[in-house]
Amino acid sequence: MRLEQFTRGAGVPTLNRNLVHIVEVPLPPLSEQKRIGRILDAANALRAKRSESLNQLDTLLRSTFLDMFGDPVANPSTSLEDVCELITDGTHQTPTYASEGVTFLSSKNVKTGEINWEEIKFIPESLHKELHKRLSPRRDDILLAKNGTTGTAAIVDRDDVFDIYVSLALLRPKSSVSPVYLLHAINSDHAAFQFKRALKGVGVPNLHLKEIRKTRISLPPFDLQRRFAAIFESVEQQKASQRALLDELDTLFASLQSRAFRGDL
Numbered sequence: 002m003r004l005e006q007f008t009r010g011a012g013v014p015t016l017n018r019n020l021v022h023i024v025e026v027p028l029p030p031l032s033e034q035k036r037i038g039r040i041l042d043a044a045n046a047l048r049a050k051r052s053e054s055l056n057q058l059d060t061l062l063r064s065t066f067l068d069m070f071g072d073p074v075a076n077p078s079t080s081l082e083d084v085c086e087l088i089t090d091g092t093h094q095t096p097t098y099a100s101e102g103v104t105f106l107s108s109k110n111v112k113t114g115e116i117n118w119e120e121i122k123f124i125p126e127s128l129h130k131e132l133h134k135r136l137s138p139r140r141d142d143i144l145l146a147k148n149g150t151t152g153t154a155a156i157v158d159r160d161d162v163f164d165i166y167v168s169l170a171l172l173r174p175k176s177s178v179s180p181v182y183l184l185h186a187i188n189s190d191h192a193a194f195q196f197k198r199a200l201k202g203v204g205v206p207n208l209h210l211k212e213i214r215k216t217r218i219s220l221p222p223f224d225l226q227r228r229f230a231a232i233f234e235s236v237e238q239q240k241a242s243q244r245a246l247l248d249e250l251d252t253l254f255a256s257l258q259s260r261a262f263r264g265d266l
Contacts, residue, residue, distance in 0.1 A: 037261045044254045051247040055240055062236050066185050069221075069229055073191040076219035084183065087173040088214050090147060091165030092132050096124045103129035104161060108146035108168035114188055116144065116155045124164060132164045136171065141180040143172040143187060147208040152196035154187040156180055170213055179226035181233045186218040 029037070070076070082088060096105060102123040110117045124132075138144075138157060145154040148168050165171060174183045186192060199212035 041254070041257055041261065044250070044257055048247065048250045048254060051243055051250055054243050055247070058236050058240050058243070062185075062233065065232055066189070066229065069225060070219060073186070073189060073219045076221075078217040079220050080214060081172065081187075081216045081218065082214035084175055084178045084218070084220060085172045086175050088170065088210060089136060090170045090210055091136065091167050093167045096128060096166070099123045099125045102126055104163035105166065106144070106163055106169060107166040108149040108151075111144050111146045111153055111155045111169065112150045114153060114155055116157065118159075118161075129162075129164055136165070138163060138165060138171055139173075141174070143174070143180065143184055145170040145172060145187060145208075145213065147213075148205055151200060151206060151208050152187075152193050154184055156184045170208070170210060172213075177223055178220070179223065179230045181230035182221075182226035183218075185229070185233075187216075189218070192216055192218060 028034075091107075098105070100123065102125050104118075105122045105124045106116070107122075110121065140157050140160050142157045143154050144157065144165065146152065146168065147170050154172075172183070172187070174180050195216045196208055196212075199208060199216070200206040201209055201212075
């Protein structure tokens with residue numbers, strides 16, 4: 002019996018407390034409950050280990066970056082303006098959204114250092130053509146959140162056509178700069194400190210383009226940047242494998258839960 006059967010209300014369905022009292026749930030013997038608990042605990046432990054593996058890979062990448070390039074505070078530095086051929090932001094006009102059309106990204110899509118291509122909005126083709134005359138994002142551009150998760154950056158990892166809102170800055174590295182290196186330099190603690198110090202505004206702090214352009218990063222030899230980029234690609238492949246395994250474990254755990262409460266585990 003599903004709890005949805007006992008919900009009431011059209012907008013936000015709620016459970017009636019009196020009706021909940023009559024819901025029946027399977028209650029096997031205590032020994033059987035313990036057996037089911039052990040199975041679920043074991044499956045959940047595998048999920049936790051897989052998640053920890055992903056965290057360790059991220060830690061490895063940060064450690065490798067520091068080992069290869071040293072303390073950015075002590076190293077000679079240059080401004081982002083000097084290493085990018087373009088630093089600008091998305092449209093300042095509030096777009097008209099559509100149920101389908103061209104992908105439209107904002108700072109909400111850049112929260113974790115990766116672009117969320119799933120929870121997206123769309124704009125009409127006509128508006129896209131207008132916006133693309135001014136700015137055409139492309140693979141290996143860096144998207145930097147100007148507000149919300151301020152200072153968090155992600156790299157464009159595909160050739161999809163899309164547009165961006167003013168809450169995102171776009172940084173296009175020069176040919177002499179590795180996009181992967183630039184991404185990690187922007188996401189470093191040193192850059193984060195500069196971004197935090199440069200925030201403007203009281204209600205919703207905002208990172209201005211002027212301050213982004215002035216932010217300083219160290220710039221090692223290009224060969225060293227490329228070596229780090231190769232390590233990054235290797236780690237990303239491992240993370241993709243770990244994520245796929247984690248997805249399988251999540252599916253397995255959900256199946257085990259369902260079977261446990263049906264009484265056929």
